[in-house]
Amino acid sequence: MSEHVARWLSPSQQTIWRNWLNASAWINEQLNADLRPHNLDLNEYEVLVVLSESPGRSIRMSQLADGANQSRSRLTHTVNRMECEGLITRETAADDRRGVIAKLTDKGLEKLQVAAVDHVESVRRVLIDPVAEEDWEGLGRAMQAVLDAAGDER
Secondary structure, three states, X not given: OOOOOOOOOOHHHHHHHHHHHXXXXXXXXXXXXXXXXXXXXXXXXXXXXXXXXXXXXXXXXXXXXXXXXXXXXXXXXXXXXXXXXXXEEEEEXXXXXXXXXXXXXXXXXXXXXXXXXXXXXXXXXXXXXXXXXHHHHHHHHHXXXXXXXXXXXX
């Protein structure tokens, strides 16, 4: 039987890890709070963005879940709410009767366009502006390395 030995974080790694956790939580809280006046949360906003960038403003639900970084069950709940508000419609895929296509409505696009102005300012305020220009490349490399390591897991 082999023993598992913990590879503890160094003090500086522990500090950076804790800072990342706290900063990520704070950023998400701020972005959600700033979207609230638009009657949106960050998950809903991401759904609108992915749909707006898709050809014909429509995409399969499975692809939408991946693009919006949501589980399929969470996405279903999100889309249900958004469909009730007239922001999205769903229809059966023409090429696969089991597939479902989500489509952004004109109302949804309009909501996105209005919310985007405030959202971009929020992103700048909570993430872009506080970080020194020379730190962006390193942050970008670090996040890409994490995504590369995640591979198909994400």
